[in-house]
Amino acid sequence: MTQLTGRERAAYVQNMFTRIARRYDLMNRLMTGGQDIRWRKRVIELARLHPNASLLDLGTGTGDLAREALSAFPNARVVGADFTLEMMRVGRRNSPLDFSAADALQLPFPDFSFDAVVSGFLMRNVVDLQKALEEQYRVLKPGGRIVILDTTRPKKNILSPFIWVHMHVVIPTLGGLITGSGDAYRYLPETTEGFVTAEDMAARMEKAGFQKIGFQRFMFGTIAIHWGEKPLESGGAK
Numbered sequence: 001m002t003q004l005t006g007r008e009r010a011a012y013v014q015n016m017f018t019r020i021a022r023r024y025d026l027m028n029r030l031m032t033g034g035q036d037i038r039w040r041k042r043v044i045e046l047a048r049l050h051p052n053a054s055l056l057d058l059g060t061g062t063g064d065l066a067r068e069a070l071s072a073f074p075n076a077r078v079v080g081a082d083f084t085l086e087m088m089r090v091g092r093r094n095s096p097l098d099f100s101a102a103d104a105l106q107l108p109f110p111d112f113s114f115d116a117v118v119s120g121f122l123m124r125n126v127v128d129l130q131k132a133l134e135e136q137y138r139v140l141k142p143g144g145r146i147v148i149l150d151t152t153r154p155k156k157n158i159l160s161p162f163i164w165v166h167m168h169v170v171i172p173t174l175g176g177l178i179t180g181s182g183d184a185y186r187y188l189p190e191t192t193e194g195f196v197t198a199e200d201m202a203a204r205m206e207k208a209g210f211q212k213i214g215f216q217r218f219m220f221g222t223i224a225i226h227w228g229e230k231p232l233e234s235g236g237a238k
């Protein structure tokens with residue numbers, strides 16, 4: 001799959017998430033031992049919303065991050081956007097949310113629309129990472145915050161063999177059993193290993209115009225949360 005590029009890769013990603021949508025949330029809980037719930041809370045904390053803030057949850061999937069934001073800030077204006085309709089359809093069954101069909105590379109929102117943009121496990125999937133960062137920058141208000149949760153390439157350490165087995169054996173086997181689509185869960189280690197390092201992601205965020213960038217690693221260095229801010233004195237897209 002990693003050899004696919006451009007539209008073919010985007011179509012593969014959409015098709016894959018359509019197939020696994022129904023079991024996606026369950027697999028997340030099992031794969032991470034429920035830790036993803038804690039990371040999502042951290043993402044919303046780092047977005048530093050005010051009670052009436054506007055928030056875009058990009059690559060929202062079934063809407064877990066959007067829901068987390070609304071439970072902490074019931075008066076916030078929260079939009080969940082994704083290009084796989086089936087994921088949002090499954091999410092809508094859990095609870096109603098303001099969902100929007102959108103491609104992260106061409107967001108259907110005007111400049112300066114949101115106080116914060118968050119994403120969970122989106123950025124590894126987009127075919128043009130820099131463009132996705134620039135689009136998020138464009139739709140943020142000056143002073144607005146970006147927070148990105150995703151897998152990241154772990155550094156070699158004493159746990160590396162165990163991490164390898166978890167990613168290449170445990171997750172695809174479990175994914176095959178639970179969703180019937182083992183290929184989708186072979187895609188996860190492939191894209192994680194082919195993805196930028198946490199340091200590279202921070203550099204790309206800076207290139208897109210963000211400031212006050214930081215990141216924190218979790219789960220033996222396989223997960224990272226990055227954050228940054230659009231400068232107060234900024235204009236539109238950089």
Ligand SMILES: C[S@@+](CC[C@H](N)C(=O)[O-])C[C@H]1O[C@@H](n2cnc3c(N)ncnc32)[C@H](O)[C@@H]1O
Nearest residue numbers: 017059060061082083084087103104120121125
């Ligand atoms: C791994 S799921 C993450 C779902 C959810 N954010 C979460 O934290 O569980 C990745 C989501 O990103 C979406 N996605 C991937 N590329 C996208 C793009 N270019 N534009 C919009 N959504 C995209 C997929 O459709 C999928 O729903």
